[in-house]
Amino acid sequence: MKKSKLPMSMDQIESYFKDNLKDSIRDFKKEEIKKGLKQRPMKLIWFTVDRKSFRRAVKLLSKIQIPHLSVTSGSDIGDHVELIYHFAVNYGYRGDEVSVSIKVHLPKDDLTIPTITDMVPGAITTEREKQEFLGITVKGIPDSRRLWLDEDFPKDRYPWRWDETGMEKMSRYVHDMDEAANTPTVKNLRTRGDDDE
Amino acid sequence: MSDKDTTYQVPIGPIHPALKEPFMINFRLDGETIVDADPHPGMNHRGIEFMGMHRNPLKVIPLAERICGICSIVHQHMFTTAVEHAAGIEPTNRARYIRTIMAELERIHSHVLWAGVAAHEIGFDTHLHFTWKIREKVMDLLEFITGNRVNYAMWTVGGVRRDITKDMYPKIEDTLTYYESLYTKLEDIFLGDPSIRLRTKDIGILTKEEALRLCGVGPTVRASGVKKDVRIDQPYAAYGDLELDYIIPSKFGYENTGDVFSKTLVRLKEVVQSIDLIRQCVDQMPDEDIDSEPKKAVLLNKLKKADGEGIGRLEAPRGEAFHYVRLKEGREELDNWKVRASTYNNLATYAPMFMGEQIADIPIIAACIDPCIGCMDRAVVVDVSTGQKTDYDHEDLHKLSVEKTKRMLGGSL
Known part of the structure; x- marks a missing residue:
């Protein structure tokens, strides 16, 4: 199906993606939250797409309008990492903007995702951030340096992961600080729970 | 680098050339001309998101508020909106109006503050003192309403914590009239002054195409003629009830050039828009409770049982800002x-x-997006500069910038 004229309605966006992506799309969810005295709705769309069709989904989106990527959020959900690309379409039309959040699941044994910076150059900041905070690899990223974290931050620790590569062993709580408090050496504080165990 | 390469590198920061915030930009220069700019953020990253993932939502509100000192309303507003979305809680309409009034007051305060910083960067310190003096009036009003000059502690999930009562209206109106009476002078200083024009016209240009492709937000891209404003595109709080339009330079008979001048124009015009929006809010404010769930223990229990994800998206003074929250059933944090x-x-x-x-334009261009490093960064990082580098500190750069203004004015300032 071809795209309709702007602004596209939620149903149009739904059929546009469903017709083009067919089976690789699942958990499609439309939301309208009515706000204020005039009950003007806030429109949101969520869906999950297979990794191999992800670039196609972004391509379809960029045919509607130059896509606005707000940010990518990511969470560690047990056996996979879920990335959510928060896009917005129909900007420039009063009350018609729709937040399109595209979810991609990356299995823990293969944490890679293709870059979208060729289609959305503004995605570079958020792609670099996801690499250092979630330990994923963005294939084809034009600049893979760290962005926020320092060079001396451990290479195999990722702040947003809940598994063994996460930060739990690096953070200290007051109630199990006794040992460190009794022998307050620099070495004790630095390596606790990290290399010595 | 080959022998023929005549460029050299200048790291600027972590003490920022424009604001006293830790941020670094690596410039590659050919003579006086900038050929590449590579920003290095992260000097202020303290892992607030990680901290938030170990606290319950109500404890995160004060944390979110402290992400930024200027737009502290923005982060508490977005966070509460995202939690309300995730848990399916509705704030009362009166709370929506109060949130809107507060957000617009903050916009006035932020834009007036920015105008002062921008003037300072090009050597007009009298303008800095003037704008910061008039900014006090809105700070006083914010203090009058909330009890605090910054970090207002006004938001809660489901509403706001303090009411704006009828007896406060005259004081609000008084402040708005004050800004209206001064606006002509403000515009005259920043848009009419030929020497400021010289330093801001055709400097730091962002084309409309680049603005769209790079997903820029706020006055930075509206100055290039891009119609992006969350308040209008996807109304939140009470903005759906109010009359407002995109502020782009062509609406006022200027060109959408995307230079520093148009960015100044957009910000100043938004002050007028904010005044209008606050008046609309005060006129239409419904009579209701300010909080849909005053019992916080009940609310906390409800949040513990909630399962879902939510988005908070709003137009901060600097542009679109975004929070994503996921709540899991049975997990308090x-x-x-x-x-x-x-x-x-x-x-x-x-x-x-x-x-x-040119090097001398670095401070004003760095300032023109109204950068807020505190907001953007959230870990502790040390600067790693390698090789032979020339270092300009803030004072040197400021001196260069002031000298350029003097040169352009033929030696008098």
Whole structure:
């Protein structure tokens, strides 16, 4: 199906993606939250797409309008990492903007995702951030340096992961600080729970 | 680097050339001309998102509020909106109006503050003192309403914590009239002054195409003629009830050039818009409770049982800002929290704006996106500079910038 004229309605966006992506799309969810005295709705769309069709989904989106990527959020959900690309379409039309959040699941044994910076150059900041905070690899990223974290931050620790590569062993709580408090050496504080165990 | 390469590198920061915030930009220069700019953020990253994932939502509100000192309303507003979305809680309409009034008051305060910083960067310190003096009036009003000059502690999930009562209206109106009476002077100083025009016209240009491709936000891209404003595009709080339009330069008979001048124009015009919006809110404010769930223990229990994800998206003074929250049933703390401030998206727009400009223009261009590093960064990082580099500190740069203004004015300032 071809795209309709702007602004596209939620149903149009739904059929546009469903017709083009067919089976690789699942958990499609439309939301309208009515706000204020005039009950003007806030429109949101969520869906999950297979990794191999992800670039196609972004391509379809960029045919509607130059896509606005707000940010990518990511969470560690047990056996996979879920990335959510928060896009917005129909900007420039009063009350018609729709937040399109595209979810991609990356299995823990293969944490890679293709870059979208060729289609959305503004995605570079958020792609670099996801690499250092979630330990994923963005294939084809034009600049893979760290962005926020320092060079001396451990290479195999990722702040947003809940598994063994996460930060739990690096953070200290007051109630199990006794040992460190009794022998307050620099070495004790630095390596606790990290290399010595 | 080959022998023929005549460029050299200048790292600027971590003490920022424009604001006293830790941020670094690596410039590649050919003589006086900038050929490349590579921003290095992260000096102020303290892992607030990680901290938030170990606290319950109500404890995160004060944390979110402290992400930024200027737009503290923005982060508490977005966070509460995202939690309300995730848990399916509705704030009362009166709370929506009060939130809107507060957000617009903050916009006035932020834009007036920015105008002062921008003037300072090009050597007009009298303007800095003037704008910061008139900013006090809105700060006083914010203090009058909330009890605090910054970090207002006004938001809660489901509403607000303090009411704006009828007896406060005269004081609000008084402040708005004050800004209206001064606006002509403000515009005259910043848009009419030929020497400021010289320093801001055709400097730091961001084309409409680049603005769209780089996903820029806020006044930075509206100055290039891009119609992006969350308040209008996807109304939140009470904005759906109010009359407002995109502020772009062509609406006022100027060209959508995307230079520093148009960015100044957009910000000043938004002050007028904010005054209008606050008046509309005060007129239409419904009579209701200010909080849909005053019992916080009940609310906390409800949040513990909630399962879902939510988005908070709003137009901060610097542009669109975004929070993503995920709540898991049975887990008291947040399952996931992503904070995205406006400067994060505008970071990418630095490179095209700096390209081809001169060293002396660095401070004003750096300032023109109204960067808020505190918002954008959230870990502790040390600067790693390598090789032979020339270092300009803030004082040197400021001196260069002031000298350029003097040169352009033929030696008098």
